Amino acid sequence: MHKSLARAGLATAAAVMSAAPAMAADAKIDPADTAFMIAATTLVLLMTLPGLALFYCGMVRRKNVLATMAQSVAATAVVSLLWFAFGYSFAFRGDGAVFGGLDRLFLSGIGIDSISPFANTIPEMLFMAYQMTFAVITCALVGGAVADRMKFSAFALFCALWLLLVYVPSAHWVWGGGFLARLGLIDFAGGTVVHINAGVAGLTAALIVGVRQGYGRENLAPSDLSLAVIGAGMLWVGWFGFNGGSALGVGSRAVFAIVATHLSACAGATVWSGFEWVKRGKPSVLGLISGAVAGLGAITPASGYVLPWHGALIGALAGAVCYFASTSLKSKIGYDDSLDVFGVHGVGGVLGTLLAGVFATAAISASATTPGVAGLLEGNVAQLGAQAIGVVVTVVWCIVGTWVALRIVDAVVGLRVSPEQEREGLDVALHGEAMGL
């Protein structure tokens, strides 16, 4: 079945290619690509503001709703400013295999006509802005693992340090021409840079900060899952910009990415929900949205390299694997990854990054100048190896960088709120605000 579908994909892609004008070779600002990427940038920012803010705040207790939202807003502010100051330059400039460049600090040197070699049909300023929204959401994601118990000052400082120590190097290695890209790792929209990093950092932080008071004994039920559903909806729709926009230009590849992404979300929701239905007797709305997000995270690295049915399959697998990671695995080991950042994004990211090496279909990523990347099913075993190396490097460096960042934050401001503050609730204790009766 796969071979005929691959041939169909090849035929489709060949037809698309012959119809399209000369691609990629000329560095020239294209208005259609630019318009599309402005829209994609907007969509990805929406995923954080207010998508993630709502998704997360609905799952915490009422006394911490505002504090949880504050983390998403603060992450946006802190990370954006630091990305402007040095993040973009370190990630996407310079020829170093490990270290990035210093020539775009504070975006100096980016003029009206500047174009990045990584996105050569849109303004460099736009490429910078698009990548900024990715950095923002990755840092904001980490907060979910330590929900209900981290100091606001600690979280803000952590975002700054973690951006510098983990996200920026990782982005440089995978997307900015660094050693993982040279190794042949494919990661279309951030299976490693975003999801593995956020998930592993979340788990590391959850282990270091410790479990919530009353974990395993008291009722820590979500305060308002309707907000979580609204947030998940924004994430799902925004992901069309996250994965679609990673084509860095308008066209068929963006569409293939969007379709694979959407089918992955649907399959993830169905499978997670199905497991719940069988194991627990009732399919929950939390299970539906969790499965969808698991599928979305898992397809992220593969989205611009695979066929739609691969997307559905990856989503289904993510729905199953992430379900067990977030329920059985978590309860067996006993860590308090409050909002399942590791279970959904970390595990989903690893799964998707590896499966990208299995399902990559050369016709999808082929262009006038390159032959495209093939995966295991098309006979290229080496790709899976490159993916595995990418996963291991990302995981290891993330643990190291996260640990260092947390140690510094703990020394400077302290990581965790006091037991009294945790009891009272972070909204009142940290922000002097309350949701009201």
Next chain:
Amino acid sequence: MKLITAIVKPYKLDDVRASLDRLGVHGMTVTEVKGYGRQKGHTEIYRGAEYEVNFVPKTRVEVVVADRMADEVVAAIRAAAVTGKIGDGKIFVSSIEAAYRIRTGESGEDAL
């Protein structure tokens, strides 16, 4: 004067209100409460985390009436709120020492 406190199933509130209205009791105070007696709670599950929720939402209706009306009012509330199933609730009667209308300063039964 008597304070009649009735804990009833939330969806019965309107029936209780209508029945008191027919008796000539034109004011009441209502609070949303939770509690349990013989009615069991339920289990909620969030991504594998199970929580036993023992308390069930109820509505508390409070009316203050003249002594001579108390029995009638209790009977009316009971008739409106009963379903025959566990969890129908309870009615308590206690004594009120004094009552005042804030706007006019009237006291006693004139305040009711």
